Amino acid sequence: MSDRPQTLAEKILSAKYGRRAQAGETVVAEVDLAFAQDGTGPLAIRQIDALGLEGVAKPEATIFFFDHASPSPRKELSDDHRFMRAFSEKTGANVSEVGRGICHQLVAEHYAEPGMLIVGGDSHTCTAGALGAFATGVGSTDVAVAMALGRTWFRVPESFRVELTGSFSKGVYAKDLILHLIGDIGAAGATYKALEFSGQLESLDMESRLTVSNMAVEAGAKAGLFPADEITLDYLKGRGRGGKKLGPDPNASYEKQLEYDLEKIQPTVSKPHTVDNTALAQDLSDVKIDQVFIGTCTNGRIGDLQAAAGILNGRKTAAGVRLLVGPASREVYLQAEKLGLLRIFVESGGMILPPGCGPCVGVHQGALGSGEVVLATQNRNFKGRMGNPEGFIYLASPATAAASALAGKITDPREVLS
Amino acid sequence: MSQLSGKAWVFSDDISTDHIAPGRYFHLRSNLPELAKHVLEDAREDFAEQVKPGDFVVAGENFGLGSSREHAPTIIKLAGVSAVLAKSFARIFFRNAVNIGLPVIMLDTSDIQEGDQLEVDLEKGRLRDLTGAKELSFQPLSNEMMRILGDGGLVEHIKKHGEIKL
Numbered sequence: 001m002s003d004r005p006q007t008l009a010e011k012i013l014s015a016k017y018g019r020r021a022q023a024g025e026t027v028v029a030e031v032d033l034a035f036a037q038d039g040t041g042p043l044a045i046r047q048i049d050a051l052g053l054e055g056v057a058k059p060e061a062t063i064f065f066f067d068h069a070s071p072s073p074r075k076e077l078s079d080d081h082r083f084m085r086a087f088s089e090k091t092g093a094n095v096s097e098v099g100r101g102i103c104h105q106l107v108a109e110h111y112a113e114p115g116m117l118i119v120g121g122d123s124h125t126c127t128a129g130a131l132g133a134f135a136t137g138v139g140s141t142d143v144a145v146a147m148a149l150g151r152t153w154f155r156v157p158e159s160f161r162v163e164l165t166g167s168f169s170k171g172v173y174a175k176d177l178i179l180h181l182i183g184d185i186g187a188a189g190a191t192y193k194a195l196e197f198s199g200q201l202e203s204l205d206m207e208s209r210l211t212v213s214n215m216a217v218e219a220g221a222k223a224g225l226f227p228a229d230e231i232t233l234d235y236l237k238g239r240g241r242g243g244k245k246l247g248p249d250p251n252a253s254y255e256k257q258l259e260y261d262l263e264k265i266q267p268t269v270s271k272p273h274t275v276d277n278t279a280l281a282q283d284l285s286d287v288k289i290d291q292v293f294i295g296t297c298t299n300g301r302i303g304d305l306q307a308a309a310g311i312l313n314g315r316k317t318a319a320g321v322r323l324l325v326g327p328a329s330r331e332v333y334l335q336a337e338k339l340g341l342l343r344i345f346v347e348s349g350g351m352i353l354p355p356g357c358g359p360c361v362g363v364h365q366g367a368l369g370s371g372e373v374v375l376a377t378q379n380r381n382f383k384g385r386m387g388n389p390e391g392f393i394y395l396a397s398p399a400t401a402a403a404s405a406l407a408g409k410i411t412d413p414r415e416v417l418s
Numbered sequence: 419m420s421q422l423s424g425k426a427w428v429f430s431d432d433i434s435t436d437h438i439a440p441g442r443y444f445h446l447r448s449n450l451p452e453l454a455k456h457v458l459e460d461a462r463e464d465f466a467e468q469v470k471p472g473d474f475v476v477a478g479e480n481f482g483l484g485s486s487r488e489h490a491p492t493i494i495k496l497a498g499v500s501a502v503l504a505k506s507f508a509r510i511f512f513r514n515a516v517n518i519g520l521p522v523i524m525l526d527t528s529d530i531q532e533g534d535q536l537e538v539d540l541e542k543g544r545l546r547d548l549t550g551a552k553e554l555s556f557q558p559l560s561n562e563m564m565r566i567l568g569d570g571g572l573v574e575h576i577k578k579h580g581e582i583k584l
Binding site: 052187 | 432434436437440441442444445446447448449460479480483484485486487488489492506508509510513514517518562571572573576577581582584
């Protein structure tokens with residue numbers, strides 16, 4: 001096997017395979033964490049049963065997160081929760097209960113470490129790539145196999161190197177960068193590939209990186225990887241966890257090179273009904289909105305809530321606009337409470353949702369009326385996503401969402417930031 | 419399994435898993451026959467009622483983008499669809515489809531019209547459009563994918579070999 005320099009994706013998959021592997025090869029690799037959520041978990045359990053295997057290979061590294069129906073709006077979903085609890089009790093697998101938060105946020109807060117191989121029964125599992133883990137979303141059968149055997153098969157992806165320079169100007173955030181990138185390369189621009197970020201990465205703190213990695217799948221990518229650097233190790237240390245620096249080899253080969261100057265990124269919005277249908281916020285000021293949703297695995301972290309609250313503080317949302325705010329986890333909720341952010345949201349006319357996926361997936365809470373328009377900080381705007389195929393979903397950063405809630409129409413946040 | 423025949427149902431580019439298995443039916447995910455009554459509802463309201471066993475879903479670019487919900491390919495299969503033909507597929511949907519034993523075929527679908535009678539040979543990688551009187555060839559799936567599909571999906575594959583044997 002050649003000893004040519006490796007990308008970060010090749011490096012992690014090789015380590016878990018036990019031999020050097022390169023892009024294009026198929027490997028069966030050891031999985032460090034396998035999880036599902038309440039929408040994909042019940043089917044995964046039925047597939048484990050169908051395999052005829054007793055239980056799971058690594059109960060401590062197997063988690064069922066209850067976040068999509070949190071709390072459950074229907075008896076069928078409450079029964080799904082009971083089904084997953086019973087399986088976990090029998091096998092020793094873990095349940096992350098209703099109210100604790102969204103799987104991807106909790107994986108970042110509590111589980112992911114550099115170099116890990118993580119599979120999750122949720123497409124946004126790529127979020128943990130921000131911590132230097134190879135994390136990828138799979139379906140219920142794949143996650144069932146990973147849970148039952150402790151390993152599964154992967155095609156080692158080719159990587160695109162995304163070189164970042166400069167730093168964001170005021171009112172511009174990681175969300176604007178990733179929306180801009182997806183608009184640039186398209187919703188299938190990186191299908192089957194890994195996006196590997198490099199360059200002036202000190203411009204992106206851990207929360208910003210989580211936002212970027214979260215949306216890698218919206219360009220079709222299998223993973224969105226950041227090297228583990230000082231920022232990563234500080235984050236892990238602050239949370240009582242360890243980890244070592246990890247990055248690609250110098251001179252690794254990439255299928256494509258992309259470059260973005262952060263100074264040039266402007267507040268960006270995805271228009272209905274695809275994420276790559278992007279425009280500048282300042283060019284959409286004629287779009288009136290009925291609802292604003294700030295939260296999700298993309299932008300429900302404390303920095304996101306601070307950015308939004310900074311704009312809403314002491315002001316009122318426009319008449320006719322419903323503002324929903326959903327912290328991504330219980331921990332974020334408590335931090336927001338301590339910092340007085342929840343009061344700011346409520347006093348401005350908003351309402352606080354429990355930690356979970358909330359309106360994003362159209363399961364409950366904040367379903368759109370026919371013809372209504374929402375500006376949301378989530379990652380997807382597909383037709384029908386928020387419970388109504390006659391609704392119109394625009395995506396933006398928390399700052400753009402907050403500024404727009406005040407004006408009642410899509411607003412560039414730099415207009416309200418002095 | 420390798421010889422399929424049926425009628426073409428033509429869909430656009432960018433059919434997402436939200437079109438195929440809308441979130442408002444999330445509570446039916448543990449009741450797949452009920453969920454299948456809504457398959458592709460947000461792309462075409464009457465599809466579940468009209469589709470006949472053996473028919474093909476024919477689409478443009480990036481079919482199945484979005485969520486990892488395996489329920490999407492599963493209810494397409496439950497509705498009786500014999501294969502999905504598209505110019506390109508989203509990654510997770512593609513792998514899910516193979517895992518559950520739903521053939522997915524990548525080829526230029528531009529010339530296939532709604533209602534065309536199609537015959538597909540999966541192993542030879544050949545499609546005959548009987549209505550349009552033309553023949554198209556496609557790249558058969560990778561060896562790994564063909565092995566899983568040939569065994570009837572990933573669960574059957576592992577039951578047969580006791581392991582992932584690719």
